[in-house]
Amino acid sequence: MKIHYGDRDTDLDGLPGGEDFRARFDDPLFAAAYAASYQGAGPAERYFSSRLHAVFEVLDRCSGGDLLDVGCGPGVFVRRVLDARPGDFRITAVDRSPAMIVEAAGSAADAEMELVVGVAEALPFPDAGFDVVVAMGMLEYCDHAAVLRELDRVVRPGGIVLVSMLNPLSPYRLFEWGVYWPFLRLLGRVEGLLGRSPERRHGVPKSGIRALSAGRLCRQVRAAGLSPVDVVHYDLTPSVPPFDRLLGKWTRRRERPADTVTRGFRRWMGTAYLVVATGSR
Numbered sequence: 001m002k003i004h005y006g007d008r009d010t011d012l013d014g015l016p017g018g019e020d021f022r023a024r025f026d027d028p029l030f031a032a033a034y035a036a037s038y039q040g041a042g043p044a045e046r047y048f049s050s051r052l053h054a055v056f057e058v059l060d061r062c063s064g065g066d067l068l069d070v071g072c073g074p075g076v077f078v079r080r081v082l083d084a085r086p087g088d089f090r091i092t093a094v095d096r097s098p099a100m101i102v103e104a105a106g107s108a109a110d111a112e113m114e115l116v117v118g119v120a121e122a123l124p125f126p127d128a129g130f131d132v133v134v135a136m137g138m139l140e141y142c143d144h145a146a147v148l149r150e151l152d153r154v155v156r157p158g159g160i161v162l163v164s165m166l167n168p169l170s171p172y173r174l175f176e177w178g179v180y181w182p183f184l185r186l187l188g189r190v191e192g193l194l195g196r197s198p199e200r201r202h203g204v205p206k207s208g209i210r211a212l213s214a215g216r217l218c219r220q221v222r223a224a225g226l227s228p229v230d231v232v233h234y235d236l237t238p239s240v241p242p243f244d245r246l247l248g249k250w251t252r253r254r255e256r257p258a259d260t261v262t263r264g265f266r267r268w269m270g271t272a273y274l275v276v277a278t279g280s281r
């Protein structure tokens with residue numbers, strides 16, 4: 001296992017979103033907690049397992065080769081690839097947060113792979129070096145156009161790029177961002193006025209998320225030089241937070257992973273979606 005520090009600099013202060021959420025990703029405790037949220041029985045686990053199902057549907061059509069995970073976080077996805085497809089992929093994973101890279105190194109300590117600290121807007125890799133490039137749960141925090149251009153640059157002609165994006169038009173996200181989070185922040189302020197200690201107050205930190213609709217993202221993917229070939233909506237739910245926690249307790253038991261993704265009319269229920277594109281240089 002090798003950890004490298006990318007040698008291409010980019011001005012992080014010029015990137016969207018401010019410092020709050022970046023500091024969170026840089027916190028080793030957050031990195032470990034994020035990895036743990038893939039387990040359990042809450043909405044986060046529901047989201048992650050549906051996304052993994054959608055991604056592996058695509059990956060299972062690839063015979064193998066060089067795979068790059070951009071914004072790899074604590075390395076849960078690369079761990080799944082190592083377990084599900086042993087020996088098929090030579091894996092490189094990059095993240096701008098050293099804490100995430102250290103967590104990823106711990107979860108894949110037995111594996112031969114390259115771990116790199118670097119930013120997606122200036123990937124420290126040569127052109128056309130990868131057959132599969134995955135960027136999950138990270139584009140929302142970045143300069144979309146700059147990252148997509150980099151994904152196009154590093155993928156081989158005919159190679160596959162998979163990017164995920166939260167679906168800003170789903171009832172789930174509209175309610176979460178427009179009602180639920182503002183309510184929790186307001187509640188926290190009222191609790192503050194009533195003298196409750198900061199650690200016991202409700203609240204939601206600034207997320208830094210900038211989500212695009214599937215139509216807009218596909219246009220940006222095309223503008224970057226890639227060719228979109230598929231859009232899969234995943235984590236289908238008719239519920240909204242926090243009620244999905246309760247609903248999940250009895251729906252999850254009957255749910256098959258294939259029922260949590262769609263390319264059809266139920267896509268409005270997808271809390272997120274995946275765009276699959278091919279490299280066309």
Ligand SMILES: C[S@@+](CC[C@H](N)C(=O)[O-])C[C@H]1O[C@@H](n2cnc3c(N)ncnc32)[C@H](O)[C@@H]1O
Nearest residue numbers: 025071072073095096097100119120136137138
């Ligand atoms: C929500 S986590 C997703 C992690 C992982 N891909 C997953 O789905 O489990 C977002 C990750 O993207 C990384 N990230 C955010 N902006 C980035 C950038 N500009 N370049 C590289 N990594 C970035 C963060 O450090 C964090 O680890």
